Amino acid sequence: MPDVYTANRAHRSEFVQLRGLRQHLLHWGSPQPGRPPLVLLHGWMDVGASFQFVVDALQGEREIVALDWRGFGLSETPDADCYWFPDYLGDLDALLDALSPDAPVDLVGHSMGGNVAMSYAGVRPQRIRRLVNLEGFGMPDVSPAAAPERMARWLDELKTPPTLKPYATLADVAERLRKTNPRLAQDKAAWLAGHWARETPDGFLLNADPAHKLANPVLYRKAEVLACWQRITAPTLWVEGSDDQLTRFWGGRFPREEFEARLAVVANLQRRVLQDAGHMLHHDQPEALAAVLQAFLDGP
Template sequence: MPDVYTPRRLHRDEFVTLRGLRHHLLRWGQPLPGQPPLVMLHGWMDVGASFQFVVDALATEREVIAMDWRGFGLSEASGADCYWFPDYLGDLDALLDLVSPGAPVDLLGHSMGGNVVMTYAGVRPDRIRRLVNLEGFGMPDVAPAAAPERLAKWLDELKEPPSLRPYATQADVAERLRKTNPRLPADKAAWLAGHWARETPEGYRLNADPAHKLPNPVLYRKAEALACWQRISAPTLWVEGSDDQLTRFWGTRFPREEFEARLAVVPKLERSVLQDAGHMLHHDQPEALAERLHVFLA
């Protein structure tokens, strides 16, 4: 078993009820006069603890809050057989009402979380002081004609609910993390595995509701997303890794040129590329990301 990463800044676990579901928060630091909290939101099949390495690398002490989305980490699952983006917006709205009811926050999201915060920042522009999107590209636009096939696929898969396979040991979970992202150091993978999965009689199971794997019956509409993006009033930082995951994952279905056109509608946009980093750039280059955040959020 490799050495396990030792965090520099320990978090406090907190459980709160948001919209009827028990949510898990990780909190670092204490509120400081005149400084908003930095709220961090993870991506699909990830957990709030994923941001530990960036928090450790931040140049100055500040209050940081990360939440496990519903059905991920230690947050309660919805009990439904599908997860909808409007629910993530509702949970985020309730979270900010709880942690910073009278003042805007600095808001950061990775991947799926990046997509959520971009939409939220356009819907509630007065709630955000600074906005950071880490590789939250969105998805290819889907034409209305695809609706019957998508709905039929969803109905078919409802008949056989998905499952997540168990792992024999926590070390196997860490190995799976490193297989997905070879840049992840062994000690950090070993630490993350303890937050990514839990021990059960059948083995170690991921802290995620298998319903997340079901296809979403609601089509992704680029026009709706951009209607929100263009209403963002906060200065916005877009950060991506030098290893182009957009082209690798979507290919010609979502060409780089289309994404560049989407970013063009964001009013106050800064961009940054982290070298030797892929989609999990907060794992690959936490120090470089923390330095970029320090400058942007100052």
């Protein structure tokens, strides 16, 4: 293994019961008068520890919490064959009830976490003081006509449940992280590998329920998502990397113009682009992202 990144701010690992599941939190700092908690939501096939590099670069003292979503990281896996977005909103609501029942929080979400954050901020606008979406583009709208085929695909996949590939060593896990994102520094990949995977008799397995890889039988409905986004009242910051991986991944299935039209419904929106960064911008440019977050969260 190469040199391993040394965290500047050690996190506390905590477990809480949220909606009947034992879920894992990474906790930095302590409550500060006049400063709301900062809550960080990771993306699909990721973990809360993914935010460590940005947390290290933030200035000043405040309470910061990163949640491992159900079925990810060290959080418990539900007894289910599928993961539904309403459950993510339910878990977040329960977390905020426990963390800050009487005051709004600052909420930052990356990718899938950004989409959850946006929907939640529209459903519970009074719970969010400032909102940040890091590359949470959402997905293409799906026609209702696709429902039978999607449901059939899900039923077929249930017959042969997915599995996750084991890795021989943590160094192999780190290399896998860098293969997905070549901008990720080796020392950071080595540090993340220990949080991204666990040792088993068969090798190192990712801390993720394989059921996440099943086709979701619930269609993505743009109209429902935008109905939530239109109700967001918190000042909102959209941040993306200069390497437009959205277009490369989706192509004509989700044109950039379609996403721009979605953002237009958010009333109080600021936008920033981080140079030399892709989808994992919190890994690629943690110091630059921390500066952008700091200016937005501490601004007037």
